[in-house]
Amino acid sequence: MKLGGSLARRRRSRRDKSRGPIAEASNGRRGQRGYSRLWFSVLMLALVGWFGGYLITTQFIFPTPPPPGDLFEVPDIRGGGLATARERLMGAGLILGEIDSLLHPSVPEALIIGQSPLPGQVLRPESQVRVTVSLGPQLRSVPDVLGLTEDRAQVVLASSGFLVSKDTVEADLPRGNVLEVFPPPDTVIPLPAEILMIVSTGPALVAMPLVLGLDREEALILLDSLGLMVSEIEEVFRFGRDQGVVVEQEPASEMELERGTEVRLKVGMSGGVVE
Structure with a gap:
């Protein structure tokens, strides 16, 4: 076994051990930078998508209306006829629109009783004003x-x-x-x-007069003046002063009777009953 080779291997082993933590830290930093770049890219794509959608929506799908030109105030055309209303609207830069009608108890026929929009509102040129015309009372x-x-x-x-x-x-x-x-x-x-x-309320009522003791003719005249009709006169036997006068009457005196009511009398006569 060579002594020099063993020493070389030990040195390499020490270098590798000392490099391990540094390499791992370096790899961690590279991973964090990769995630940051990814999230940044996603955020930028989202912003670009939102902005593009906004432009498409506002410019093509729901475009902003053009700024209005001159606006004209709606005149009060109620109480007049259609010809007058048409002239006034034309003078105000507007036109007469739909015409409705209805019965009205107090406004004469052919006069305008309502309008839409109401007076004082503003409209674009050539806008229509709807009116309601009276048909007069029913x-x-x-x-x-x-x-x-x-x-x-x-x-x-x-x-x-x-x-x-x-x-x-x-x-x-x-x-x-x-x-x-x-x-x-x-x-x-x-x-x-x-x-x-x-x-x-029906015929006028009269009070039946007291005709007892009156001569026959006097009783007839009085009853006739009150509108009462004598339907029957019966002659009955009487003595003395009762002869020739009314001795009984029906209805009784003071009764309230309608004109035309029938009255029956009995008159005293001498010599018995005469039919």
Whole structure:
């Protein structure tokens, strides 16, 4: 065995042992630098992708609208006709758009009652303004309810869209029947409207007078003046002063009667009963 070769091997072994930690540290540093470069590359790619997507979206998919030119204020065109509205809109750099219509209880026909956009807002040139035009009030003919009962007439008028008020008056019609309506039947009027209904309270009532002791003719004249009808006069036997005068009456005095009510009388006569 050579002494020189053994010494050389020992020196190489010592050099290799001393180099081991240094080499490992160097390799670790190289690995960290590799990871840093990788993350930096990924971050740069993400930024480039985001920026590219933003450009594509804003420039091609959803491009920013061009800056507006002159803006015109919407005038108030309510209360006028379509011709006037068209002229005013043209003067303001706008045009008349869609036209709607509806019934209105108080605004006359053909007048503008609404617009969109509202006055004071601003629009681009040649923008449209939508309007709503009144067709005027709804017209309805007054139904004929004369002679109907109050309740039935009320239903007919209300179902036709009218408001109903009532007054009463004495009349020959039965109590509760309709005598008149104002405006008269078949009159065409705008809704909403009120109809005045005149309802009968029946014939006027009169108090049955006391005719006992009156001569026959006097009793007949009095009853006739009150509108009461004498339907029967029966002659009965009486003595003395009861002859020729009314001795019985039906109905009794002070009863409230309708005009035309029938009255029966008995008149005293001498010599027995005469048919």
